[in-house]
Amino acid sequence: MIILNQRQQELLSWVQRDGHVTVEKLAAHFGVTYQTIRRDISLLAGEKLLHRMHGGASVLSSVENVAYNERQVLFSTEKQRIAKLVAEHIPNHASLFINLGTTTEEVAKALHNHRGLHVITNNLNVAAMMCDYPDCEVIVASGVMRPRDRGIIGEATIEFIRKFKVDYAIIGISSIENDGTLRDFDLREVRTSEAIIQQSRNVFLVADHSKFGRPALVELGHLSKITALFTDRPVSDEMAEVIAEAKTELFVAD
Incomplete structure (x- = not known):
């Protein structure tokens, strides 16, 4: 497991968003040499976070997520702010329902001072x-x-969840597409x-900026099912419009 610097995290986020990016564009954007970018790409490729290719880097896969231990340290500060x-x-x-994901786990940590949950x-x-x-009180699904x-x-697990109706669901996601589709x-x-969404009165979606526009295989639904979206950076004007049309509240962590 490695700790990525800010440039490497932004590089990875760019690749996940666009699917492919060139060394030339990356070097110009970050104001560093081609050699520095190539080293970054080699490091990230070695950790199986992206695919190294001639002249640039591409997204690793739309059918397989980054390994859990790597996701634990990716954008960890951002996830803590969201939480x-x-x-x-x-x-x-x-x-509460709290589902799978490293960001939802950060929310669980942030709730340590709450009472009567x-x-x-x-x-x-x-x-x-x-x-x-x-x-x-903690109830574990079968x-x-x-x-x-x-x-x-x-x-x-699904049958077990359907026995309950809760005040809040805290859920994570791997991808938010430009039209608001969740994947x-x-x-x-x-x-x-x-x-979990069906059995919750309010659904809070937690997603750092790297999840926007990222490719993923399976459709979960649309932002219109979500009460509030919590993220770490202001979204684009286009995405803000999609979120508003979905009637989803948007909260951006400082």
């Missing part, structure tokens, strides 16, 4: 963390555990998230 903002919008004594989760990392919080991130998915990589995970 802090989300926690400010969750009252004490609320009932009732949390239902298919994320064992979240469950292990929040079970030690004072006056917090189903099949996915070893790479300790997520619980499958038909049993992820695993069909079973998407179906679980669909059930």
